[in-house]
Structures are given as structure tokens and as C-alpha cells.
Amino acid sequence: MAAKKKKYKASPSSTMSDLDPSVYRDQEIILGLIASLHLNSDYSDLTIICKDAVFSAHKLLVCSRSEYFRRACSSGFKETYNPIDLDEQDPILIEKMLEFLYTGNYTFRSRTPKSPETVDDEAHADEPMIESPLPTELAMDESAPNDETLSEQRDTVELVADTLAECHPCYFHVRMYGVADYFMIGDLKSKAEGHFRASFMDCLERDSFAEMIQELYSTQANYQKLRQLAIQMIVANLPRLRTGRTPVIDAELMKSVPDFTYDLCQATLDNYVPHIREEYYY
Helix, strand or coil: CCCCCCCCCCCCCCCHHHCCHHHHHHHHHHHHHHHHCCCCCCCCCEEEEECCEEEEECHHHHHHHCHHHHHHCCCCCHHHCCCEECCCCCHHHHHHHHHHHHHCCCCCCCCCCCCHHHHHHHHHCCCCCCCCCCCHHHHCCCCCCCHHHHHHHHHHHHHHCHHHHCCCHHHHHHHHHHHHHHCCCHHHHHHHHHHHHHHHHHCCCHHHHHHHHHHHCCCCCCCHHHHHHHHHHHHHCHHHHHCCCCCCCCHHHHHHCHHHHHHHHHHHHHHHHHHHHHHHHC
């Protein structure tokens, strides 16, 4: 009778705080090496084409984090051996999605003021809004691809980056949430949702706010969770969004997106009616 293989499990008494500092360093090195594969053709076994942009990827990393790519690369699908064609997507969003899959985060550079309240931040507009999660010293690791290597790989991405370069960060995070929904990447949805929440009340310029609401109520992706979050924040900050010389919530927006108007009215009634009832009875 064949002997059973012994399965080894981590000791329950062993926690992250018990690990030797050198273990943390080793983990950081491994994360740095993984991040260095982003847009790197070395050992690549997957090609993604989006319009004029061509991305080199690695199935081990991409398929393990995205159900969409796992299915596309499964046996029996033509994409198993051929490039994956994503012409219906935006290349810059695909590049940022891949950045997240390799590094655990994504960056966004805005070149325009976000709102009247944030014009003072214009001097910082070219800085990454979301910092890389990797330590600075890892970025200079010898195993990372050099600038000359990456420049050729990023050329086609730079050509299409302008399609989203002028948008507000909040709108960009909505689009990233949509990409995460389409490619079934739960961690990316959570990341984009967090950034959306953090940047929402900075989106106080009328056109940017309208663009963001119109995308939320489009059929491009399942934005239901972000819609509910947006309505909650709007109701909580309604005086700020409705008043002023140029209110971001105006008649034009409410007429152009009727579903948004319905949700907003319903949430506002639900928010104030209980208080009205209390005043009436007392």
C-alpha cells in the first residue's frame, strides 16, 4: 500500500511579526522582481493587443488574478496560442490594469486642475496621484528593466495616453472600476472603489462632475455599487454641490441623466422624511 504524502502546514504560532527582518527583505525583492516584469517581454508567454498598442504579459501572473484571462487562456480557446485582441477597450486602461496585476496598484497622472478648490495643486499635477507600493530601492534593482528596454515597449502606450490624460481622477477611477468588472478582477474593483471614494468630493468642476455621472449611469459596466456610493456622498454634501455660482448638480445634468435624478430624489427623500416625521410628532 502506497505511503501517503505528508502535507506540511505553517505553524499556527508563526505570524508575520515573528518573521526575521531578512524574510521581509526577501519578500520585497520577490515583489520587485515580479513588478519588473510589467510590460517586459522577457519570459512572456502572452500577448495582448489593444488597438495600436501591444502588451507583453505572463500567464502565471495575469491568469491567476483575472477570471477573464484564465478562461481565455484555458485549453480549447483560440487565445491559448494566439494574441488576445481587446480592440473594444482603451489601451491606457489595459496598461493600468496590467500595472495593477504586476504591482498591486496603478498610477494616474493628471495635467489639469481638478476643481476651483484644487487649482492650487496645479503645480503637483504631473506627480503620480497614487504612489507605487514598492520601496524606492527596489525600483533601482539591477533585475529591473532599464529605461531603454522599457521605452520601446511603452511607445505605443504613450501614443494613446492622451485619451484619458485630461480627465479628472474620479472619472479615471470609475473607468478602472469598469475595467476590473469586465475582466473580473475583484482586488482591482476594491482598489478603484477606494480611490473613487477618496477623490469624489474633489470633483467639483461642472463638466468633470457631469462626465463622471454620465459614465456611472452608462451601460459600459456594472457600476451599481459606485452609483450607490456616489448618491450617498451627494446627499451628505448636497448644499455644497447644489449651491454657488456654478453648482455641479444643475438642471442640465438632471435632465440628461434621468436615472441619476430618480436615484438622487429617492435618496434625498429617504434621508429627510424621517426627520420631518419626528418634527411632526413632537
